Amino acid sequence: MDASPARINVGQLPQGRFMAHGELQVWHHGRLLCYEASGPFNVEMVGVMSRAVGRLLQRWQPTAPYVCVTWWHGSLMASPEVLEVYHDLLRLGRQVMPAELACLWQVGPEIEDAAIMKPLWKQVHDHCGYRLEYCDTDADMLRRAHSLLREAGVAEAEIEGLSR
Secondary structure (H helix, E strand, C coil): CCCCCCEEEHHHHHCCCCCCCEEEEEECCCEEEEEEECCCCCHHHHHHHHHHHHHHHHHHHCCCCCCCEEEEEEEEECCHHHHHHHHHHHHHHHHHHCCCEEEEEEEECCCCCCHHHHHHHHHHHHHHHCEEEECCCCHHHHHHHHHHHHHHHCCCHHHHCCCC
């Protein structure tokens, strides 16, 4: 994973009593809120993820409309406890941030446990009022993000150059 200074890497944040499992980076690029994630995650990772997003929001306030994009590596596996804590984080996010157009997750065929976990992750997002869509490739995800932004009336000049 790229560790450019604009990215917040959860591995560089203070950990709690137990270490977070998985890897996660968060950054923004124009009207994209970007994540690069490698699972499986544990409950502690969701807590560290919350702190990472909080740190990002100290220097960037998303302008609606925007799209959340996530590049997945490794596994989508998560325990019921992780899904519950993530659910709570999403509900809190709705109070802190404007609603994005969609969450787009790039989950290729190499991602472990995708067939089992995709419906569960989607259910959590749906319950919290988030639109989650899965894309097979990086290019598909970025095309979809650009399309959503265009449909929402974002000027072409703001969309050009949005990439990873």
